[in-house]
Amino acid sequence: MTSASPASSYNIPASSVESIYEIKKSRFISRTGYITNKGDAKAFLAQAKKDYPDARHHCWAYQFGPPHSPHSAAMSDAGEPSGTAGKPILNVLQHKDIGDIMVVVIRYFGGIKLGAGGLVRAYSHAAQLAIENLTIENRTATTSIIIECDFSQEQTVRHWLNKSNGQNIQANYQQKVDLSVELPLDQLSSIELQCKALGINIREI
Structure with missing residues (x-):
């Protein structure tokens, strides 16, 4: 993305x-x-x-x-x-x-x-x-995203999102974990790079 x-x-x-x-x-x-x-x-x-x-x-x-x-x-x-x-x-x-x-x-x-x-x-x-x-x-501009990660990666991703001032974090547990979050736009690039490094999928809503 x-x-x-x-x-x-x-x-x-x-x-x-x-x-x-x-x-x-x-x-x-x-x-x-x-x-x-x-x-x-x-x-x-x-x-x-x-x-x-x-x-x-x-x-x-x-x-x-x-x-x-x-x-x-x-x-x-x-x-x-x-x-x-x-x-x-x-x-x-x-x-x-x-x-x-x-x-x-x-x-x-x-x-x-x-x-x-x-x-x-x-x-x-x-x-x-x-x-x-x-x-x-x-107002701080935000975007809504969904991060799809493995169960073993959830806490790491949550840590990233909390450090990036992510709001309204919600989890949907199926074969993987879908974490939806409202993220400040100026933090999006950093989150994308971190997800890419671990092969984690991310998409904007």
Whole structure:
């Protein structure tokens, strides 16, 4: 297995924030928060819809994982003309050094149409405002791996993983031992070399 070399840590939202932007009587409420998977994103969007049930649109974008190599990214125009809402929000996220983040922009229509260009600018600005007001913190980037070793090698491998700050170590005992672990990315190369030296199989989940 060849390991990549992404950043060993990255910025994430420390908490959820909201910002409000108004233009031509339309009100854009942007909510930004921390997510790590699609389930988080679904719940974050559902809460926004619950808090603002009478809004015309709930447009959104997210990316989780390190910002320069995210594990997943998605967006939705939520009824706005194609490409005028979700894409501008995602574009803002992709130019910020923040991972594990979602932005939902809730729009209350003010009766005056903004046009496609106006919508793109409005959603971009709303997302930008939310991120400017965001408090961030640093997170160690991790990867989930499984190490397949002989029973006689288990304690040696566990020692390596503990020294490398491996978290959530779990064992599955069959013909061999499968040890699953969440490992800091900057420790992956070292673990790979140690496993290779003893002929131990390792794979990322």
